Structures are given as C-alpha cells and as structure tokens.
Amino acid sequence: MALNDIQLDSSLLVDMYRNSLVEMRDIRPMQGKEDAPRPGRQYLGEFRKNILLIVHYDLETYLPDPQLNFITSILGACKLGLGDVAILNIAHLPGEGYKHIQEKFKSNVTILFGLSPQEFEMPLDFPEFQVQPFNNCTFLHTPVLEKLENDKVLKSKLWVCLRRVFGLT
Secondary structure, X not given: OOHHHOOOOHHHHHHHOOOOOOOHHHOOXXXXXXXXXXXXXXXXXXXXXXXXXXXXXXXXXXXXXXXXXXXXXXXXXXXXXXXXXXXXXHHHOOOOXXXXXXXXXXXXXXXXXXXXXXXXXXXXXXXXXXXXXXXXXXXXXXXXHHHHHOOHHHHHHXXXXXXXXXXXX
C-alpha cells in the first residue's frame, strides 16, 4: 500500500488534529453590503473565548488566505484556535465603530490589526503594541498583518504583547 493510499477514518483525524481543525458548517460568509447584516455572524470563527480580532480588507470577505494562515499560526502559538476568536472585517461594516461593536460582541480581548484606536472610533488613543485595558476589555493595536508577518522585530513586539494579554510563559 502506497503512502498516498492510506485512508483515515474521521475519529482518528479528530484525535490527530484536535486543536487545529475547524468545522466549516459554523463558518458562514458575510452578506453583501446591500443586505441587512445578520446579527452575530458577520465574522469568521466561533468566538468561544470572547476574543475579537478586527481587520480591514476592502476586497475580501474576511481576510486574504496568507493573512488567515498567519493569524492561525499566531493563535496556535497562544494555544488558541479559530473557534476561540471572531475575526471581523470592519471594511464591510461602514459606520460601525468601537461603541457599536463592543455592545454587539462584549469581548474580553480586542486586537486591532492595521486599525488605530482613532479609526475604530475609540474615546481614547494609545500607541501600537501597548496593551490597553479599557471598559472591561483589553485592547491592542498593531500594524497590518502583512507588515507583521514580514518583520521579525514587529513580530517579536507582538509576541511580547500576546504573552502579556493571554498570560503565556
């Protein structure tokens, strides 16, 4: 039997990839801009641990595949998965800033990738890579994912912040 001919049953696959598989039936695409938003499901992920990741990509439903892979690797390093977070592309939610999104999600941690607190319409401003507690939530804002992925110094700054936010050693 060749290596490419091996068949694995679903229970074995679940055991092997317990922390990295995501059920696709729970991931629904965003509606178009002309449609009324569907409450609670304009995001990618399951939001089980109340962690909100906000991105801004005009031409993507959520985010490009290379950036999704990068976020997945970041989450894996933090012992998290897509099921633990919600990835929200704010480009498709015009006029919805901090107040509306925090009311809707009530997240414990919100990370702004490539979006400043001012652009998110927060009532306070803080620099990149500063872990900022505010209104029962921990905020962090960073450069865009493409910049983080290609710059080791920025990536290490992000890692220092994530270790602090998630209590990693």
